[in-house]
Amino acid sequence: xxxxxxxxxxxxxxxxxxxxHSNGASWMITPHQDALAADGVLFRQCFACAATxxxxxxxxxxxxxxxxxxxxxxYRSSGRLHWTHRLAAAGYxxxxxxxxxxxxxxxxxxxxxxxxxYQSFQERGRxxxxxAVKGAGYEPPLYLHETDPNYYDNLAAIVWPLPEALHxxxxxxxxxxxxxxxxxxxxxxxxQPFYLHIGLxxxxxxxxxxxxxxDLYADEDIPMPHVSEEERAGIPDELWEEQRRDEDRHGVTxxxxxxxTPERMRRMRKHYYALVTLIDEVLGRIIAALKGKxxxxxxxxxxxxxxxxxxxxHGLHYKGEMYDTITHVPLIIHxxxxxxxxxxxxxxxxxxxxxxxxxxxxxxPGDDLAGISxxxxxxxxxxxxxxxxxxxxxxxxxxPAPDLNAMIRSRTHKLIYxxxxxxxxxxxxxADPGETRNLWHNPEYRDLRAELTGELLDWLYxxxxxxxxxxxxxx
Numbered sequence: 001x002x003x004x005x006x007x008x009x010x011x012x013x014x015x016x017x018x019x020x021h022s023n024g025a026s027w028m029i030t031p032h033q034d035a036l037a038a039d040g041v042l043f044r045q046c047f048a049c050a051a052t053x054x055x056x057x058x059x060x061x062x063x064x065x066x067x068x069x070x071x072x073x074x075y076r077s078s079g080r081l082h083w084t085h086r087l088a089a090a091g092y093x094x095x096x097x098x099x100x101x102x103x104x105x106x107x108x109x110x111x112x113x114x115x116x117x118y119q120s121f122q123e124r125g126r127x128x129x130x131x132a133v134k135g136a137g138y139e140p141p142l143y144l145h146e147t148d149p150n151y152y153d154n155l156a157a158i159v160w161p162l163p164e165a166l167h168x169x170x171x172x173x174x175x176x177x178x179x180x181x182x183x184x185x186x187x188x189x190x191x192q193p194f195y196l197h198i199g200l201x202x203x204x205x206x207x208x209x210x211x212x213x214x215d216l217y218a219d220e221d222i223p224m225p226h227v228s229e230e231e232r233a234g235i236p237d238e239l240w241e242e243q244r245r246d247e248d249r250h251g252v253t254x255x256x257x258x259x260x261t262p263e264r265m266r267r268m269r270k271h272y273y274a275l276v277t278l279i280d281e282v283l284g285r286i287i288a289a290l291k292g293k294x295x296x297x298x299x300x301x302x303x304x305x306x307x308x309x310x311x312x313x314h315g316l317h318y319k320g321e322m323y324d325t326i327t328h329v330p331l332i333i334h335x336x337x338x339x340x341x342x343x344x345x346x347x348x349x350x351x352x353x354x355x356x357x358x359x360x361x362x363x364x365p366g367d368d369l370a371g372i373s374x375x376x377x378x379x380x381x382x383x384x385x386x387x388x389x390x391x392x393x394x395x396x397x398x399x400p401a402p403d404l405n406a407m408i409r410s411r412t413h414k415l416i417y418x419x420x421x422x423x424x425x426x427x428x429x430x431a432d433p434g435e436t437r438n439l440w441h442n443p444e445y446r447d448l449r450a451e452l453t454g455e456l457l458d459w460l461y462x463x464x465x466x467x468x469x470x471x472x473x474x475x
Contacts, residue, residue, distance in 0.1 A: 004092075004193045005336065006299045007358055010286070011197070012279055013053065013099060013204040014319065016308035017046065017328035019276050023344075027221045029277045032284035033332065036303060040334035041378050042344045047389035047409065048307045049351050051326045052319055052396055053101050053204075056306040056351070061102060063355035063369035065392060067460065068467045072394030072404065079103035081470065083355060084195065086364045092195045097179060098172040099199030107197070112175045117168050117201050117208065118142055118252045129171050138162050144206070145252045152256050155264050155317075157207040157271035164210045168201045173282040177289050184293055195362070198286065200279045203309070205253060205318070207271035213281075214274045222270050224262065227315045227436075234438030235314065236423045238401035239321055245400070255317050265312045272311055300361055301334040302354060314435070320399030322407040322416045322425070323435050327391050333357070339380050347384035348411060349374060368470070370463065390459060408456040415452035426452070 019025050022034040023044055049059035050066050058071040061082045066072045069081075084094045084106030095109045104110070114127035118141065133140045141161055145151045148158070160167050165174070176198055183189050202209075243257040283303065290296040308326045310316040319326050331354065334341075352371030359366035360373040376382035391407040393399070402418040409415075414435070416425040426439040426449055439445040 004363055005361060006194050006196070006295060007092075007362065008196045008198065008286075008290070008299055008301045009358070010200070010283065010301070010303045011057075011099075012200050012276075012303075012305040012330070013202060014307060014309045015203055015276060015279075015305035015330060016311075016325060017044075017305075017330050018325075019203075019273065020330055023330070027217075027223060028273060029216050030280045032280045032287060033303065033330070036283070036287065036301065036334055037332045037344075038342045040301070040332055040338055040341055043331040043333070043349050043374075044344055044346050045389075045411075046304065046329050046331035046349045046351070046354075047327045047391060048305075048329050049391050051307055051322060051391060051393040052398060053306050055393060057101050060306075060351045060355055061100075061105060063352050063359070063366060063371050064467065064470075065352070065370055065390065065463060066394070067392055068370070068463065068470065072392060073396035075394075077103055079105035082106055083359060083364070083366065083369070086359065086366075087195050087362050090362060090364050091192060092362060093192050094195045094197075095179065096197040096199065097176050098197075099201050100197065101199075109179075111179060112172055114168070114201075116204060116253070118144065118206050128175075129168055132171055133162065133166050136163070136166060138166065143252065145250060145254070152254075153259055153264065155255050155260060155268040156205045156253070157268040159214065160208045160210040164212075167208070167210060167278070169279055169282050172198070172200060173285055176286055180289050180293060180295075193362075195358075200282060202279050203272045203275035205309075207268055207275060209271055209274035209278050213278045214270065216277060217270050217273055219266060219270065222266050222273070224266060224269070225312045225315070227313075231436040231438075232315055234436075236418065236425065236438075238418065238423075239316065239399070241401045242318075242320070242399055243316075253318075257315075257317065260312060260317075269311050272309065298336050299334070300336075300358075301332075302358070303330060303332040304351070304354065305329045318398055320393060320396060322391055322393070322405055322414075324414075327389070327407060327409070333374065333378055335361075335378050337379050339378070345377055345384070347377065348386045348389050348409070349377075349384060350386065350389050353384075353386065368467070370467075388455065388459065390456075406456060406460075408452050408459070410452075413448065413452065415449065415456065417453065417456060 021028045021030045022037045048056045050056040054074050082105035088106040094107045096107045097111045112128045310325050313325045356371040357374040377384050389409045404419045406417045414427045418424045424440045427435045
């Protein structure tokens with residue numbers, strides 16, 4: 001038996017933190033995520049460090065905030081400082097299957113790597129999934145916005161048009177099961193621990209579940225957004241820029257807000273929830289395989305997501321902003337030394353804390369990085385000491401303004417700072433957990449705004465100072 005645990009990190013793509021049945025989402029069908037939570041620890045208040053995929057994943061695999069990595073959106077990176085290099089140097093066999101959205105890093109094997117489900121670069125890049133679809137006698141459905149006359153009316157929600165086994169997430173599942181079969185045949189498998197990254201592609205748009213998953217959800221059970229005129233008036237104008245621009249654009253990831261009727265929004269959300277159930281089934285298959293091979297009990301298994309999706313809450317779609325619909329993510333940790341499995345933890349935690357936990361359990365130093373290990377909470381009744389969760393995001397094609405926004409969030413309040421300091425967002429989470437009343441310009445909250453801005457500034461400069469020598473070779 002390995003003295004150090006095998007570590008399996010499973011990341012959904014764009015799954016909101018409020019989509020687990022075990023976390024209060026009564027309408028959701030997530031039996032395998034719920035079962036993993038019942039056998040581990042469910043962290044109810046976990047937050048990503050960024051609001052889009054590349055910046056969030058990069059922050060996680062560096063265990064550094066975006067202002068330190070410089071990756072504040074869909075920006076290029078080298079992967080040279082990923083902590084997977086540290087795991088590999090310490091003897092872990094690091095494997096990635098599915099989506100990372102990152103450069104090579106320290107993975108010894110990368111299998112079925114691809115970007116988003118439907119984009120033309122997949123055809124140019126000749127992803128493994130692309131050729132699997134071609135090899136089965138089908139054309140990969142990359143250009144549905146050009147071939148489906150109802151595409152824009154359907155708000156990027158479709159029914160998967162090919163055999164279910166060819167769905168990108170089912171394909172990733174197959175490759176994971178094949179890798180596990182292959183691993184146990186390797187002569188060094190009993191001695192060398194592995195770190196396995198499993199990158200699922202759903203429930204990211206396109207919202208493309210096979211029909212049988214859609215049939216599990218009744219229309220009347222789909223919760224709908226309710227955006228009042230007061231809320232809409234309090235949303236800074238910068239956050240509407242994407243919708244204004246997209247009205248004149250076309251593409252597989254473009255949604256026209258002018259076509260978003262209540263019926264169409266309900267349909268889009270239903271497709272999204274059905275995709276969560278699809279990846280829940282994938283999780284169940286992977287867990288069953290781990291149990292069948294005797295790997296489950298002694299392994300650390302972590303389930304999370306890179307960020308969420310608005311689904312028309314706040315009148316917005318997709319991602320890029322700092323609402324909880326984006327930054328709040330699922331987090332479940334199964335560990336052989338977990339204290340009192342089935343616990344639910346309400347303390348604030350961050351993705352960088354998850355990275356520190358992985359490093360500690362692998363026996364790898366991470367004191368020079370950001371975050372606080374979750375080990376005392378997983379293994380005991382300790383309260384987690386984090387006062388604030390932080391996130392940052394630069395301007396991207398999804399949210400072109402402002403140039404940068406940064407979040408500081410406590411259990412009771414959230415402040416979102418916009419560059420230029422002309423406006424921003426401030427929410428009282430106790431009185432307004434849905435983040436519908438922006439208090440930024442409210443004079444009664446001036447002192448709180450100043451206090452949280454000061455805490456944000458102190459965190460920023462303290463973190464910059466701590467990591468001042470990380471890029472010393474580039475000076």
